[in-house]
Each structure stands twice: as structure tokens, then as C-alpha cells.
Amino acid sequence: xxxxxxxxxxxxxxxxxxxxxxxxxxxxxxxxxxxxxxxxxxxxxxxxxxxxxxxxxxxxxxxxxxxxxxxxxxxxxxxxxxxxxxxxxxxxxxxxxxxxxxxxxxxxxxxxxxxxxxxxxxxxxxxxxxxxxxxxxxxxxxxxxxxxxxxxxxxxxxxxxxxxxxxxxxxxxxxxxxxxxxxxxxxxxxxxxxxxxxxxxxxxxxxxxxxxxxxxxxxxxxxxxxxxxxxxxxxxxxxxxxxxxxxxxxxxxxxxxxxxxxxxxxxxxxxxxxxxxxxxxxxxxxxxxxxxxxxxxxxxxxxxxxxxxxxxxxxxxxxxxxx
Amino acid sequence: xxxxxxxxxxxxxxxxxxxxxxxxxxxxxxxxxxxxxxxxxxxxxxxxxxxxxxxxxxxxxxxxxxxxxxxxxxxxxxxxxxxxxxxxxxxxxxxxxxxxxxxxxxxxxxxxxxxxxxxxxxxxxxxxxxxxxxxxxxxxxxxxxxxxxxxxxxxxxxxxxxxxxxxxxxxxxxxxxxxxxxxxxxxxxxxxxxxxxxxxxxxxxxxxxxxxxxxxxxxxxxxxxxxxxxxxxxxxxxxxxxxxxxxxxxxxxxxxxxxxxxxxxxxxxxxxxxxxxxxxxxxxxxxxxxxxxxxxxxxxxxxxxxxxxxxxxxxxxxxxxxx
Numbered sequence: 001x002x003x004x005x006x007x008x009x010x011x012x013x014x015x016x017x018x019x020x021x022x023x024x025x026x027x028x029x030x031x032x033x034x035x036x037x038x039x040x041x042x043x044x045x046x047x048x049x050x051x052x053x054x055x056x057x058x059x060x061x062x063x064x065x066x067x068x069x070x071x072x073x074x075x076x077x078x079x080x081x082x083x084x085x086x087x088x089x090x091x092x093x094x095x096x097x098x099x100x101x102x103x104x105x106x107x108x109x110x111x112x113x114x115x116x117x118x119x120x121x122x123x124x125x126x127x128x129x130x131x132x133x134x135x136x137x138x139x140x141x142x143x144x145x146x147x148x149x150x151x152x153x154x155x156x157x158x159x160x161x162x163x164x165x166x167x168x169x170x171x172x173x174x175x176x177x178x179x180x181x182x183x184x185x186x187x188x189x190x191x192x193x194x195x196x197x198x199x200x201x202x203x204x205x206x207x208x209x210x211x212x213x214x215x216x217x218x219x220x221x222x223x224x225x226x227x228x229x230x231x232x233x234x235x236x237x238x239x240x241x242x243x244x245x246x247x248x249x250x251x252x253x254x255x256x257x258x259x260x261x262x263x264x265x266x267x268x269x270x271x272x273x274x275x276x277x278x279x280x281x282x283x284x285x286x287x288x289x290x291x292x293x294x295x296x297x298x299x300x301x302x303x304x305x306x307x308x309x310x311x312x313x314x315x316x317x318x319x320x321x322x323x
Numbered sequence: 324x325x326x327x328x329x330x331x332x333x334x335x336x337x338x339x340x341x342x343x344x345x346x347x348x349x350x351x352x353x354x355x356x357x358x359x360x361x362x363x364x365x366x367x368x369x370x371x372x373x374x375x376x377x378x379x380x381x382x383x384x385x386x387x388x389x390x391x392x393x394x395x396x397x398x399x400x401x402x403x404x405x406x407x408x409x410x411x412x413x414x415x416x417x418x419x420x421x422x423x424x425x426x427x428x429x430x431x432x433x434x435x436x437x438x439x440x441x442x443x444x445x446x447x448x449x450x451x452x453x454x455x456x457x458x459x460x461x462x463x464x465x466x467x468x469x470x471x472x473x474x475x476x477x478x479x480x481x482x483x484x485x486x487x488x489x490x491x492x493x494x495x496x497x498x499x500x501x502x503x504x505x506x507x508x509x510x511x512x513x514x515x516x517x518x519x520x521x522x523x524x525x526x527x528x529x530x531x532x533x534x535x536x537x538x539x540x541x542x543x544x545x546x547x548x549x550x551x552x553x554x555x556x557x558x559x560x561x562x563x564x565x566x567x568x569x570x571x572x573x574x575x576x577x578x579x580x581x582x583x584x585x586x587x588x589x590x591x592x593x594x595x596x597x598x599x600x601x602x603x604x605x606x607x608x609x610x611x612x613x614x615x616x617x618x619x620x621x622x623x624x625x626x627x628x629x630x631x632x633x634x635x636x637x638x639x640x641x642x643x644x645x646x
Contacts, residue, residue, distance in 0.1 A: 020491075021351050026371035028344050032435065048349035048368050052597055112355065168343075274375055274599040274630035307597035315642065 004246040005152060006190040011159045018060040018160065019092075022049050025161075027168050027301075032272045037285070038292045040299040042172065043273065044165060046306065047281070051112075053233075053306035055085035058157030058183060062146050063089035065153070072096055076146035077134035079127050079180075079232050080109025081306050082154075086146060087116035096143075100134040102126050106232050109308050126227065128237050149181030149243045158184045162191025165301060172199055173298040176284030178305050179203035179212055179254060180234030182243040188303065189250030203247070203254040204283040206262060209235040213254040215244050230317070231262055233280035233306055261286035267318045269304070276314065278306045327569040328475060329513040334482045341383040341483065342415075345372050348484070350491050350624075355595045360608070361615045363622040365495065366596065367488060369629065370604070374435070376556075376629035378408035381480030381506060385469050386412035388476070395419055399469035400457035402450050402503075402555050403432025404629050405477075409469060410439035421466075423457040425449050429555050432631050449550065451560050472504030472566045481507045485514030488624060495522055496621040499607030501628050502526035502535055502577060503557030505566035511626065512573030526570070526577040527606040529585060532558040536577040538567050553640070554585055556603035556629055584609035590641045592627070601632045602640075 001008075015023060026045040033041050046054035059082065066074055073096040076086050083099035090097035099113050103122040113120050121137075123129045131147075138145030148154050165175065165188070175192055177185045189201040205213045208229035214222040221244055227235040247254075265282030268289075269275040284302030288295050324331075338346060349368040356364050369377035382405065389397055396419040399409050406422035413420035422436050426445040436443050444460075446452045454470075461468030471477050488498065488511070498515055500508045512524040528536045531552035537545040544567055550558040570577075588605030591612075592598040607625030611618050 021349075024347060026344075026349065028371065028373050031373065031438065043371075045371050047597060048351065048366075048371055050351050050354065115354065270599065271634045274370060274632070276593065276597040276599060309597070311594045319638065319642075 002190055002193045002249040004186060004190050004249050005242065006155055006159055006187065006246070008191060008194050011156045011163060011191060014061055014156050015160055015163070017064045018057055018157065022056045022060065023160065024164060027164065030273050033268060036268055036272060037288045037295070039288065039295040039297060042169060042299065042301045044161060044301055044303045046161065047277065047304060051084045051088050052308050053081040053085065054158060054161060054184065055081045056088055057160050058154035059085040059089040061153035061157045062086065062151065063093050063095055066095060066144055067093040071144060073141065073143035074146060075100065075134050075137045075143055076148065077101070077127065077130035079235065080105050080113070081233055081308060082148050083113040083118065084109060084116060084308070087113050087118035091117045098137060100130045100137065102130050106308065106310050108310050112308070127235060149183040149186070150240045154183040155187045157187070159187030159191050161303060162188035166191060166195045169301060171299070172301045174200035174202055174295070174300050176202050176204055176287055176300060176302040178234055178280045178283045178303065179205040180280065181236050182212055182240070182247055184303070184305060186243060186246040186250055190246070193250045200252045201250055202287065203251050204287045205234060205254065205256055206231045206283070207256040207258055210256050211237050212239045212244065212247070213256055215239045216247055216251060216254040219248060230259060231279035231283065233278060255287050257283060257286040257290055261289050263317050264289055270318050275304060276307050276309065277304055278309045281305045281307065325513055325516045325572040327509060327513050327572050328565065329478055329482055329510065329569070331514060331517045334479045334486060334514060337384055337479050338483055338486070340387045341380055341480065345379045345383065346483065347487060350487065353596050356591060359591055359595060360611045360618070362611065362618040362620060365492065365622065365624045367484060367624055367626045369484065370600065370627060374407045374411050375631050376404040376408065377481060377484060377507065378404045379411055380483050381477035382408040382412040384476035384480045385409065385474065386416050386418055389418060389467055390416040394467060396464065396466035397469060398423065398457050398460045398466055399471065400424070400450065400453035402558065403428050403436070404556055404631060405471050406436040406441065407432060407439060407631070410436050410441035414440045421460060423453045423460065425453050429631065429633050431633050435631070450558060472506040472509070473563045477506040478510045480510070482510030482514050484626060485511035489514060489518045492624060494622070495624045497523035497525055497618070497623045499525050499527055499610055499623060499625040501557055501603045501606045501626065502528040503603065504559050505535055505563070505570055507626070507628060509566060509569040509573060513569070516573045523575045524573055525610065526574050527610040528557060528577065528579055529554045529606070530579040530581055533579050534560050535562045535567065535570070536579055538562045539570055539574060539577040542571060553582060554602035554606065556601060578610050580606060580609040580613050584612050586640045587612055593641050598627060599630050599632065599637065600627055601629045604628045604630065
């Protein structure tokens with residue numbers, strides 16, 4: 001049992017606080033992908049819900065607990081998916097939600113945050129600037145700050161995906177997890193290591209935004225000066241020490257993939273699985289494409305974690321090269 | 324309680340014979356579609372499974388019952404989705420599956436039927452020719468013929484979607500159902516009329532393949548000489564009398580939509596819901612687009628019934644016009 005900040009019994013109990021529309025998501029073998037990849041591939045699909053990403057599993061926990069407290073206001077920084085999720089969960093419970101995002105964030109994500117009724121504040125700079133601004137708002141207004149991957153609700157919410165994996169899947173050899181702030185990886189990783197310790201937990205990050213992977217490899221926090229990737233959902237630069245500690249306990253590996261592999265992964269998922277995904281959600285497929293020998297003949301699960309894409313960029317990516 | 328050939332208690336029991344990978348599919352509000360459509364829209368998504376359509380709900384019943392009998396061989400005619408489903412369900416149980424299809428059927432569907440290990444026989448002519456040939460094979464070889472929409476398993480399998488709708492959905496005002504042979508419409512329609520009689524059951528068929536809609540309107544079987552639609556999954560010409568009888572009991576309306584509305588529906592589902600769908604699965608959205616006043620302000624459920632598209636044709640359709 002990995003001694004992370006997470007608790008398996010608490011994760012199981014957390015399912016009751018999450019709207020069922022986000023739970024028990026599809027998990028299925030996708031044989032049409034397999035000739036291209038050389039291994040058995042199962043997809044855990046986190047996009048067929050009202051906010052098109054897995055993030056509401058965490059914000060449902062945050063919002064349901066906050067709804068029971070005296071304070072009704074909450075703020076988070078977001079690249080776009082956490083903000084949509086918090087807006088959705090907060091609206092349902094009458095919370096006052098503020099989301100801080102980079103003005104360079106994916107437009108459609110910002111539009112959806114507004115449409116869901118949250119107050120959206122844009123900052124010049126990237127996601128790290130948005131995190132600083134959200135923290136300042138929380139201090140100044142004395143309201144709850146939701147810090148993705150640090151706050152235990154975001155990790156244990158994501159971890160419910162891991163429970164569904166181990167409870168439903170026939171045996172699998174490895175799970176490929178998009179690595180951004182670390183909530184998804186530490187959450188799913190904790191459950192898998194606790195309940196199916198033989199399965200490999202592999203985190204995947206873009207080469208252009210490698211901070212947490214470098215940190216995991218060097219076993220100390222490594223920051224980067226910039227991030228350059230189309231995978232906007234995982235483009236952090238300042239890993240959180242407590243999250244790294246957990247990741248060191250649950251991840252068997254952390255790999256970096258090229259942008260062209262992410263695009264190839266998106267295209268494969270569209271053309272052979274009929275799935276529209278955002279770049280972060282193609283990281284697992286990208287990892288297989290870059291190292292097919294590693295996965296040959298094995299049964300791999302990849303979590304398709306989001307589908308909020310800018311339509312024009314998406315069409316450009318998937319039509320740019322041969323299938 | 325509509326006196327169709329279907330039985331609600333039997334449908335509930337049937338869930339136990341269906342592989343869980345096909346059950347309890349996502350059902351969720353899709354608010355991003357709503358400004359374009361002028362009504363509340365929920366999606367029941369039947370594409371996130373190993374065969375990318377709802378058809379396995381029926382073939383699971385066929386195959387599990389056949390696996391318990393002495394005969395291990397089965398044949399069906401298919402436009403492509405039933406064949407994939409029967410191939411999948413039969414392979415799992417060691418059945419000998421033959422699928423007859425038109426040589427003009429969607430290539431990727433035929434490829435998947437072969438990949439799933441079924442014997443595929445192609446006929447010159449359309450789906451009605453394939454039906455005749457499948458019946459001839461069954462008579463000659465004395466094996467089980469699966470007739471889509473006539474065989475009760477195909478209707479009651481599809482009807483499990485209706486159970487999930489009425490058990491899970493907050494109240495809805497209407498359900499939009501693609502109308503082809505009639506299994507989906509009579510199945511879901513039976514359950515909705517039995518359990519939520521106030522909800523409107525609306526069947527949607529392409530103007531280019533209107534046989535069952537014309538039959539429903541005239542309360543007698545009407546055949547057509549040809550079918551001309553991109554919605555290959557619903558392009559039948561010879562309605563089955565027993566299916567029409569059931570449809571007359573459960574459908575509140577049957578509407579016909581233009582090809583350009585089907586394409587517009589596919590494009591909306593891609594660009595605002597992130598869903599790749601085959602033309603038949605966009606019929607519900609097409610119906611809203613053609614008659615927005617009818618649905619204004621109401622809560623409509625549409626069943627996204629399949630996503631097996633020819634990739635090149637799909638790209639052509641969705642990129643052909645403005646968003």
C-alpha cells in the first residue's frame with residue numbers, strides 16, 4: 001500500500017459525493033486501434049459528460065463539501081478544464097465561483113467557463129501567473145482556493161477513475177496517464193498500486209512541458225522557464241513538492257513525447273476509434289507510438305481525459321498529415 | 324401499457340444477458356449544443372463500446388441464447404452495424420457467424436466485420452437483396468437467421484436503452500430515435516410509453532429512405548423502389564408488418580429530414596459536442612434543426628446510435644460547409 005496522501009477507503013466513499021453523470025465511464029477494448037499500435041488497447045473515456053473532461057470528479061468533492069460549510073465562494077486557476085468543472089459543480093450548489101486563466105488559454109474552454117456562470121478573470125502570462133493570481137484573490141477575499149493536484153479532493157476525485165479501472169477491467173499490464181499537475185497520475189496511480197500492484201503506472205508528458213517528469217526522474221522539484229506544447233491541459237512549469245512526493249511512490253515511469261506524436265495520437269483516435277480528443281488525452285497513444293517495443297503484445301489502458309479542443313486548431317491538426 | 328410484442332419485465336431481465344460493456348451508457352446534458360438548437364438537449368451515447376453502435380445489446384441476447392442451444396451457427400443481413408455486433412457477440416461464445424451485406428455497404432463496417440472473425444458474404448444489390456440472401460442461407464444450411472427488428476431479441480436488446488433513459492434521466496419531454504428497420508424505435512418506444520407515457524416518442528428517418536415512416540403515416544406497409552441517403556444504417560425499403568404494428572402503438576410521430584440537415588447535425592455534434600457520429604446518429608439533431616419551434620424550450624433526448632463512418636466521407640461531410 002503506497003503511503004501517499006491519498007486513502008483508498010476514502011476514495012471509495014468519495015464516489016457517493018460525485019454526481020453519477022461523471023462516474024462509471026466507458027471502459028472498452030478498441031481493437032481497431034491495435035494493428036497501428038501492436039498491443040491490446042483499452043480506453044477509459046472521460047469525455048462523455050457535461051464538461052468533457054475528468055475534472056468534475058474532483059470539483060464535485062470540493063463543491064459538495066463547500067456547500068456544507070459557511071463559505072460559499074471559491075476560486076481556482078485553470079488552463080480551462082478545472083475551471084469548467086468547478087463552474088459546473090459550483091453552479092449546481094449555488095456557489096460563487098471565480099476562475100483565473102491565462103488570456104492565451106484555449107478560447108472554447110474560456111467560453112464554456114463563462115457560459116456555466118463562473119466569473120472569469122484573465123491574466124497576462126501563462127498558467128503559473130494564473131495560479132499566483134488565484135492565490136492572491138483567495139487571500140484577499142478570504143475564500144477557498146482550489147489548488148489542482150495539491151488539494152486532496154482533486155487527487156481523490158481523479159482516483160475514482162482508478163477504482164473503476166481495477167473494479168471493471170479484465171487484467172491489464174499498464175496504464176498510461178497524462179501528467180500535468182499530477183492529480184490524475186497520483187490519484188489513479190495510488191489506487192492501481194494499492195489494488196493491482198503488478199500493473200505498470202506510466203505517466204506521459206510532452207517534451208515541451210517536462211517539469212514534473214524531470215522532477216520525478218531527479219527526485220526533486222525541477223521547474224522550467226517556459227512551456228511549449230499544444231497540450232494546454234498539462235503545460236505547468238512549477239511542480240508542487242507534496243505532489244511529487246506522491247508521484248515518486250506510485251509512478252513506475254514518466255516518459256516524454258514529441259508534439260508530432262501527440263498529433264499522430266489524436267489522428268489515430270479520430271480515424272480508428274471515432275474519438276475527438278484534446279492533445280493531453282492523446283499522450284498515452286503518443287507514448288505507445290514512440291516506443292512500440294515496450295508495449296508489444298501487452299494490454300494497455302489509456303485514459304482519454306478530455307475533449308475540449310479549439311475546433312479550428314483540431315481540424316488543422318488532424319488533417320495535417322497522412323493517416 | 325402498449326400491447327406490443329415486447330415485454331417490459333423481460334427487457335429488464337435481459338440486461339443480465341448483455342455484456343456490461345454495452346450497458347449503462349453515458350446520458351448527459353450537452354449545453355454547448357443548446358444555443359444552436361433552442362432547446363435542452365441530452366445525449367444518450369451508444370458509441371463508446373467495442374463495436375461503436377447500440378446493436379450489440381440485441382446480438383448479446385441472440386448469441387447468449389444460441390450458445391445454450393445445440394446449433395452454433397447464425398447468419399444475418401446487415402448494413403454493417405448489426406454484422407459487427409453479431410460477429411463480436413458470436414466470437415465471444417464460439418459461434419459460427421455469417422454476415423451478408425451489400426457490396427456497396429460502408430467499407431470500414433465490412434472491414435470490421437471481417438476483423439471480428441465473421442464470414443462475410445457480399446451481394447450485388449442493396450440491403451434488401453442481402454436480407455433475401457441471408458434468409459436463403461439460413462433455409463439451406465438450417466441455421467439461425469437473425470432478422471433485425473423482427474426478432475424480439477433485437478427489439479428488446481435495444482429496449483434496454485429505454486430502461487436506462489427512464490431510470491436515469493431527469494424528466495424529459497421527448498426522445499428522438501433514428502428509424503431504420505424499427506428495432507430501436509419500437510424497443511425504446513415501448514419502454515418510454517410503458518413507464519413515462521407523457522414523453523413524446525419521435526422517430527426520424529431520412530427523406531431519401533422513408534418507407535417505414537410512410538408506412539406509419541398510412542398505417543399499412545409501404546415499400547419504396549430505391550433508397551438514397553448517406554444514412555446507410557437506416558436505408559431499408561421493405562418494412563416488416565409486425566414491426567409496423569408495434570411502431571403504430573408506441574410512436575407519437577415519425578418525421579423525415581433532408582440530407583443537408585443530417586450533415587448539419589453531424590457537424591454540430593462534432594464542433595459543439597466533440598462527437599464523431601455516423602449519419603443515422605445525427606437524425607435526431609437534424610429533426611430539431613428542421614423544426615426548432617416544435618422543440619423550443621423543451622428537454623429533448625437524442626440517442627447517438629453509432630459512429631462507424633468512412634473516414635474520408637466523414638471529413639468531406641463535416642468540412643463541406645460553415646459551422
